[in-house]
Amino acid sequence: MEIRDIFKLRKEGRTEEAYAAILPMYAVHKGHYTTIAMFWVGVDMMKLRYQQRQLEEAYKIFRSLLRLYTTMDDTDLKGQSALMRAALLVFDHHPGFSMLDFITQWGITRLTDEDWTIEQGDGHPIPSIGMRIVGKVFKEVESKPTVEIALKAAPLLAEALKHSPYNMQNQRYKAMIYRIMGKKDKAINIYVHLIKKHRQSYIFHELSELVDDERYKIALLCKAISAQREEKFRQRMRFTLAYLLFSKDKARARYELDKCIAMRKQLGYSITWEMQNLAASLKEVTPVTDADEKSFYREQEVVLKELAM
Template identity: 80%
Template structure:
């Protein structure tokens, strides 16, 4: 069997056969074409193993690809793009894999312009490979929001900002870095600009965590809740809102807490001691109606409009 036969098997989708055939060929001769064939069949095999949920095998193949790639000619950088997509796949399946470490070692500036180009699928925009990598980086940052981690992520974000300076996610990541670095005012400025143009629930929620003014926090949480369709993602915000409303309007606090507890039970989440204590304090209170609470949400829009005017 020759290398061209390997590529024919790959073209036919016969990945297992191609992999079995290329292994001894590559072991015997690590030439130009056998190396290229080994790489691309390895990429296919890694993806197949992930589809089969054979995660450890897939990860071992990825590690082999990491060793193999530097020995392969990749003038058009398609191999590099494949490695970036492979790293995204690994990140999604292996909690111990650090995208920050991977892309720092690889070098974010090595990505080609095509890696930063937004794609299309069924008429909908698809994030570029570069932006997907940056997204994974900031999942790590949010999971471990320390100055050290933020400093490691900063140069990665700087490169992303060169390609998409006004991208909403990049601006949000910038605000996250500012917050971690203790520059809360700068983070707030960015969020205020973002909420004037975008309606994602998490933007309002994250901004509410940065502010001290209770009325503004209440307004932002109301907007975050009304902008989020799934109740399981609303429940924690409802609990926070209930706490803020407790001293102002117990009937509204009761409504929010009841919704929170119901959603948590449906999702199989535990009811925390804090939630139980608040529920006990509101046990005799009759909640407002859903219509009344939605009207209250709409009233809070004026507070948000005033906030964004000042930004």
């Protein structure tokens, strides 16, 4: 069998056969074309192993690809792009894999303009490889919001901002860095600008966690809840809103808490002690109606306009 036969098998989707054929060839001859074939068949095999849920085998292949890449001619940098996509897969399947460490060691400036270009899938825009990598990095930052981690992630965000300075996610990540570094006012300012142009529920929710004024917190949570279509994602926000409303309007607090608890039970989530205690305090209170609460949400738009001024 020759190299062209390997690529023919690969093109036909016969990944297992191509892999079985290239391994002995590469073992005895690590030439230009055998190395290229070994790399691309390895990429296919890694994807296949992930599809088959053979996670450790897939991760082992990924590590082999990293070593192999250093010996391969990759003039057009297509191989590098393939490795970046592979790293995204690894991040999603291996909790111990750090995208922050990986891309810091690799060097985010090595990514090409094509790696920062929005892609298309089924007629819908898909974030670029670069933006997806930065997104994974900031998942790590969010889970471990320390100054050390923020400082390590900052240069990666700086590179992303060069390519997409007005991207909403990049602005959120920038606010996250400011928040961790103790510059909450700057973080709030970014979000205030974002809510003028965007209507995603999580933007209002995140801003509600930053502001201190309870009027603004309540208004932002109302907007976050009304902008969120799925009740399962509303339930935690409803509890926070109920807690804030408890001293101001117990009937509304009861409404929000009832909605929260009902959905948590439906999802099979536990009812926390905080929720149980609040429910006990509101036991004798009659909740407002759906129509009344929706009207209250609309009234909060005035407060939001005040915040955005």
